[in-house]
Every structure is written in C-alpha cells, then in structure tokens.
Amino acid sequence: MFRKSRLPGFMRWWIERPPAKEQAYYKKMLDMFGVGNTRMAFAKKESIRNQFYSDLVTPIKNGISVPGTTVHIFYAVKMGKQYLKRYKKHFKAPDIRRHDLQHEELLVCYPQQWAEEVRNCCRIFPKSSKGEKENEQT
Numbered sequence: 001m002f003r004k005s006r007l008p009g010f011m012r013w014w015i016e017r018p019p020a021k022e023q024a025y026y027k028k029m030l031d032m033f034g035v036g037n038t039r040m041a042f043a044k045k046e047s048i049r050n051q052f053y054s055d056l057v058t059p060i061k062n063g064i065s066v067p068g069t070t071v072h073i074f075y076a077v078k079m080g081k082q083y084l085k086r087y088k089k090h091f092k093a094p095d096i097r098r099h100d101l102q103h104e105e106l107l108v109c110y111p112q113q114w115a116e117e118v119r120n121c122c123r124i125f126p127k128s129s130k131g132e133k134e135n136e137q138t
Contacts, residue, residue: 028108065092072121074114078102095121 064071071094073087078101087094097117099106106114119125 025102025105025109029104031108060090062089063092064090070095070121073097074099074106074117076101076103076105078105097121 071091073091073094073096075084075087075096075098077098084096087096101109106117
C-alpha cells in the first residue's frame with residue numbers, strides 16, 4: 001500500500017462510505033502516509049508494520065512517573081474511553097489534552113492548532129517584535 005502509493009480495493013470502498021467530513025479526515029490520514037503520491041516509496045512494508053505492531057505489544061509499566069517530567073497526551077475522545085483509562089493507568093498525573101476528534105485528526109486536519117498545542121505543552125511561545133515572550137506563563 002505505501003510502496004505502491006495506492007489503496008487496495010476493499011480499503012477504497014471503506015473510506016468512500018463515510019460522510020464527507022469523515023472522508024476528508026481519511027484522505028488526509030492517507031496523504032500523511034504517502035498514499036496517492038511517492039513520498040513514502042522508500043518505506044518498507046515491514047518497517048511500517050513493525051512501528052504499528054510494536055505499539056500494541058510493547059509492555060508498559062503502570063504509574064510511570066519521572067521526577068521533573070510531564071507526560072503530555074493528546075487524547076482523541078472519539079477513539080473511546082478505553083484510551084483515557086489506559087493513559088491514566090500507565091502514567092501518574094499525565095497532562096491529558098482532550099480533543100473531540102479521531103485518532104491523529106488534530107495533526108492531519110488542524111496542523112496549526114496541533115503545533116500550538118505542542119508549543120503550549122512545552123511552554124514555547126512566539127517572540128513579539130520587541131523580543132519579549134508573548135503569553136508568558138509563570
């Protein structure tokens with residue numbers, strides 16, 4: 001799929017069925033992975049499989065806490081409450097940023113808002129023309 005830059009027929013059928021807003025989301029997700037263009041032609045099928053599969057099978061401890069470190073989580077509410085439960089199980093006091101969106105929808109459909117969230121998590125604020133930080137939090 002990624003090397004050939006096209007989807008198998010069953011996947012095209014599945015993506016073309018949802019409402020227009022959902023179709024736009026699916027198409028942007030596919031574009032991110034290079035489907036329909038040659039940007040991901042270098043990626044091997046095994047590499048992509050390993051990346052996604054490892055997320056499913058890598059054991060994670062419960063209550064992870066590292067002094068001086070905050071875990072920031074962009075929680076896509078439409079994925080389901082089981083993910084919120086999982087985040088709270090594995091991380092002690094995570095910074096959960098809820099969005100009424102689907103998996104990676106913030107990144108692929110609203111990249112400017114995603115970047116703003118990342119800057120806010122990291123407390124990186126754009127400098128004004130005077131060289132002072134805007135919206136500086138104390």
